[in-house]
Amino acid sequence: MRATSSFIIALCVTLLASAAFAQTTTSRCAECHFANMSSVPAPQHLGDWQQSPHGKRDVGCDKCHGGDPMTFQPAEAHRGVLSSDNPASPVYRANLVRTCAPCHERNALAFGQSLHQILVRADDQRAPTCTTCHGVMIARVPSPVALEARCAACHPSGSARGEYPSLMRDGVERLNAQRARADELQEAIERIQDRTRRVELLASIYDARTAIKEAIAGVHTFDLRTLTERLDTAKRRLDLITAAVVPTGR
Numbered sequence: 101m102r103a104t105s106s107f108i109i110a111l112c113v114t115l116l117a118s119a120a121f122a123q124t125t126t127s128r129c130a131e132c133h134f135a136n137m138s139s140v141p142a143p144q145h146l147g148d149w150q151q152s153p154h155g156k157r158d159v160g161c162d163k164c165h166g167g168d169p170m171t172f173q174p175a176e177a178h179r180g181v182l183s184s185d186n187p188a189s190p191v192y193r194a195n196l197v198r199t200c201a202p203c204h205e206r207n208a209l210a211f212g213q214s215l216h217q218i219l220v221r222a223d224d225q226r227a228p229t230c231t232t233c234h235g236v237m238i239a240r241v242p243s244p245v246a247l248e249a250r251c252a253a254c255h256p257s258g259s260a261r262g263e264y265p266s267l268m269r270d271g272v273e274r275l276n277a278q279r280a281r282a283d284e285l286q287e288a289i290e291r292i293q294d295r296t297r298r299v300e301l302l303a304s305i306y307d308a309r310t311a312i313k314e315a316i317a318g319v320h321t322f323d324l325r326t327l328t329e330r331l332d333t334a335k336r337r338l339d340l341i342t343a344a345v346v347p348t349g350r
């Protein structure tokens with residue numbers, strides 16, 4: 101009797117889990133892992149993934165782990181899926197840059213050239229990789245304050261690079277301010293009646309946003325000079341647009 105009711109509960113949970121997934125993903129991986137929460141490793145990652153930009157945009161488990169997302173046969177599904185401890189796994193620390201790169205090329209390329217990645221590749225456990233700042237599956241974007249704390253955990257004040265954490269925070273604060281400014285300008289431009297002028301200015305906003313993306317990649321070089329140069333470029337573009345949108349003497 102008890103066994104039956106817990107079986108029914110388990111079945112309901114399974115059905116609920118797969119019903120919730122049917123709409124959001126084409127991946128059998130997620131469906132089966134959700135249905136077997138109690139027996140799969142790292143069950144907490146499932147909720148993280150679901151709430152992350154990856155889960156929401158249907159970036160399935162196979163995109164990072166490999167395997168075949170179209171089958172419910174465990175052996176076929178897991179072909180090529182290796183534990184993250186295995187140096188051949190795409191989610192092994194040293195391979196993450198390559199795994200994330202197809203979709204986040206700019207940042208992966210920048211990070212790939214940093215001393216941090218050279219150390220990660222040499223299996224130096226002291227160095228950070230993508231998941232150190234972004235979480236394993238949650239893909240959170242650190243706030244300036246969170247980033248400062250993250251850098252400072254490894255580069256405390258008084259150490260060789262002790263001034264980096266707060267300077268990097270300043271850089272990311274500038275970045276956030278520029279993004280807000282681009283949003284405001286875009287709103288103002290969308291209200292412009294003259295179509296030709298509006299389209300021209302929207303193209304300039306696009307260019308400014310590209311410069312901001314280059315600055316984000318600049319964060320991933322960990323080189324403050326590169327970051328500052330890129331922030332200055334973005335600022336110049338935003339200044340030009342501001343001058344064009346807000347006529348002087350009004």
Ligand code: HEC
Pocket residue numbers: 128129130132133136139140141161162165166167168169171172173174177178181182183184
């Ligand atoms: C039919 C159910 C099912 C499907 C489909 C499935 N998994 Fe699994 N997976 C499990 C179970 C159960 C385990 C734990 C037992 C085991 O290791 O076989 C597991 C284990 C894993 C592990 C841990 C491996 C390790 O060695 O630590 C990973 C990673 C994983 N699955 C990813 C995936 C990916 C990616 C897919 C799709 C390409 C997938 N799974 C499809 C049920 C499934």
Ligand code: HEC
Pocket residue numbers: 129130133140141142145146149154159160161162163164165182183184185191231236237
């Ligand atoms: C954005 C990339 C990414 C996505 C998408 C992703 N994972 Fe992972 N997953 C990782 C990384 C990286 C690790 C290594 C964990 C660590 O470093 O602690 C991991 C670890 C795991 C583990 C623990 C076993 C191990 O090898 O460490 C399982 C099980 C797992 N993932 C299953 C899944 C399932 C199921 C999905 C889809 C619902 C999924 N993952 C989606 C990146 C991803």
Ligand code: HEC
Pocket residue numbers: 153154157159163164196199200201202203204230231234239240241
């Ligand atoms: C198959 C493509 C794909 C792969 C592989 C992938 N991502 Fe993503 N990632 C996305 C998409 C799509 C988004 C959502 C982008 C958006 O909403 O603009 C995203 C969003 C993110 C975000 C949040 C961006 C934001 O602005 O909120 C971070 C951080 C991130 N990914 C990190 C990673 C890391 C680290 C890896 C490797 C472990 C990885 N991603 C692997 C496609 C991918």
Ligand code: HEC
Pocket residue numbers: 196197200201204207208211212228229230231232233234241242243247250272275276313316317319320
């Ligand atoms: C030391 C911390 C740190 C590490 C390591 C790191 N990032 Fe980031 N990442 C950041 C910060 C800070 C931002 C920007 C925050 C903002 O935009 O306000 C960011 C933003 C992002 C974004 C979202 C913005 C965009 O460009 O669309 C993605 C995606 C991303 N990183 C991917 C990666 C990948 C892939 C790796 C590994 C190759 C990585 N990051 C390593 C700190 C880090």
Ligand code: HEC
Pocket residue numbers: 214215216219226227228232247250251252253254255260261264265268322323
């Ligand atoms: C998980 C630990 C860890 C984190 C987090 C971390 N670093 Fe590092 N970093 C290291 C190690 C280890 C080295 C190499 C030893 C050294 O030079 O201190 C290094 C080296 C550096 C270097 C020297 C690069 C070169 O080419 O000479 C810079 C600059 C740097 N880190 C800046 C930062 C900044 C900025 C952050 C935050 C955005 C950060 N680091 C986060 C561990 C870390």
